[in-house]
Amino acid sequence: MSVMTEARTTPNTSAGRRGSLYDVLELVLDRGLVIDVFVRVSLVGIELLTIDARIVVASVDTYLRFAEACNRLDLTNNGNATTLPELVGDVTEKGAHGKSKGALAGAVEAIGDTIRPSRDSGDDDKPRSTRSRRKEPAE
Amino acid sequence: MSTYVYGLTRSAHPLKLDGAAGVGADPAPLRAVRADGVAAVVSDAPEGLRAKRRDLEAHEAVLEALMADGTVLPMRFGTLSPDDATLERELNAHSGTYAELLSGLDGRAEYNIKAAHHEDAVLREILRHDTALREANEALRAADGGTARERMDFGERVAVALEGHRERDAARLLALLRPHSVAERPGPPVDGAFLNVSLLVEDAQAGELAELVETLRGEIGWLMELNLYGPLPPYSFVDAAPGT
Numbered sequence: 148m149s150v151m152t153e154a155r156t157t158p159n160t161s162a163g164r165r166g167s168l169y170d171v172l173e174l175v176l177d178r179g180l181v182i183d184v185f186v187r188v189s190l191v192g193i194e195l196l197t198i199d200a201r202i203v204v205a206s207v208d209t210y211l212r213f214a215e216a217c218n219r220l221d222l223t224n225n226g227n228a229t230t231l232p233e234l235v236g237d238v239t240e241k242g243a244h245g246k247s248k249g250a251l252a253g254a255v256e257a258i259g260d261t262i263r264p265s266r267d268s269g270d271d272d273k274p275r276s277t278r279s280r281r282k283e284p285a286e
Numbered sequence: 287m288s289t290y291v292y293g294l295t296r297s298a299h300p301l302k303l304d305g306a307a308g309v310g311a312d313p314a315p316l317r318a319v320r321a322d323g324v325a326a327v328v329s330d331a332p333e334g335l336r337a338k339r340r341d342l343e344a345h346e347a348v349l350e351a352l353m354a355d356g357t358v359l360p361m362r363f364g365t366l367s368p369d370d371a372t373l374e375r376e377l378n379a380h381s382g383t384y385a386e387l388l389s390g391l392d393g394r395a396e397y398n399i400k401a402a403h404h405e406d407a408v409l410r411e412i413l414r415h416d417t418a419l420r421e422a423n424e425a426l427r428a429a430d431g432g433t434a435r436e437r438m439d440f441g442e443r444v445a446v447a448l449e450g451h452r453e454r455d456a457a458r459l460l461a462l463l464r465p466h467s468v469a470e471r472p473g474p475p476v477d478g479a480f481l482n483v484s485l486l487v488e489d490a491q492a493g494e495l496a497e498l499v500e501t502l503r504g505e506i507g508w509l510m511e512l513n514l515y516g517p518l519p520p521y522s523f524v525d526a527a528p529g530t
Contacts, residue, residue: 168339170398170513171515171518173473174484174518174522175363176342176363177362178484178521178522179361179363180387180525181361181365182291182365184367184372184376185291185365185367186288186366186368187364187365188364206442207438210438210442211437211438213441213444213445213448214431214437214440215431215437216406217409217413217419217423217440218423218426220409222413
């Protein structure tokens with residue numbers, strides 16, 4: 148899917164990725180104008196692509212996986228090593244300009260704030276990014 | 287034969303319908319059903335049409351082509367009218383509502399933003415800032431992983447802390463993104479993302495938004511993946527339709 152349309156005068160989103168349709172599939176499937184008197188084609192098969200995100204995965208596996216992931220983390224190696232003050236300085240210098248500047252610094256600063264405990268998160272078994280799946284039927 | 291509806295535009299829209307292919311294995315030509323001030327872009331729906339990936343792509347491509355030349359109200363994927371006459375009646379009956387929806391979207395497009403933590407990075411952040419969890423982690427490590435029960439309890443505490451990070455980072459990102467938009471709507475939950483939000487953005491604001499996302503990606507890319515998609519047809523900002 149080409150997310151950008153040539154004739155449009157909008158500046159191209161350099162930050163935007165020419166994603167596959169999969170990246171915005173949930174919008175095409177769940178959003179858009181609905182007119183009650185009309186029907187909808189069968190989505191059998193298509194729904195399989197998105198149902199994934201709507202299943203709450205049993206959490207025991209998740210907990211064990213987190214525990215194992217934490218166990219193997221090397222906390223002495225800061226890897227990305229940018230410390231918080233540096234980060235804030237960088238951002239303000241490089242300039243997210245204008246009105247976003249202060250807020251941006253604020254947000255970056257906030258990363259690493261004390262953690263506010265909250266309700267639990269769901270999870271699954273994919274390795275790289277954190278997962279939260281909540282049961283929420285399509286509207 | 288039923289009529290597949292892609293989207294609505296003003297009657298004055300140029301409606302260049304030659305290039306794009308519609309839904310179905312052997313797509314019927316696109317055409318317009320015109321009514322009082324409003325036009326619907328449609329094609330004949332093949333008998334027994336069942337949605338396939340190809341059809342989703344066709345739906346999206348038709349809308350994007352229309353967006354290039356004017357404002358469009360994207361229909362939800364898969365919308366079928368029993369026939370053209372029914373569609374025309376519907377357009378005439380609610381033409382005022384559709385005109386109003388169209389006006390609200392002039393010069394604006396939807397941008398979707400998704401953010402997901404890199405797991406190791408966010409877990410490291412959690413442990414770095416929570417002494418009790420860090421100590422518990424050390425104790426388990428010293429005990430060669432501990433018992434299954436201990437690991438589970440510890441993992442649950444990590445999960446709770448993680449949810450806190452997710453909520454907080456989502457709120458912070460939104461606070462940064464929001465000023466570059468005129469409206470927002472949370473997207474449906476998607477696998478992995480702690481933030482899925484659609485913004486309605488003025489064409490003139492789109493550059494700022496892209497720049498902001500780029501800057502953020504540079505600064506906090508080590509912690510999360512941040513993606514911006516758009517301009518998209520305004521799927522998330524058309525739900526004030528009659529009877530919905």
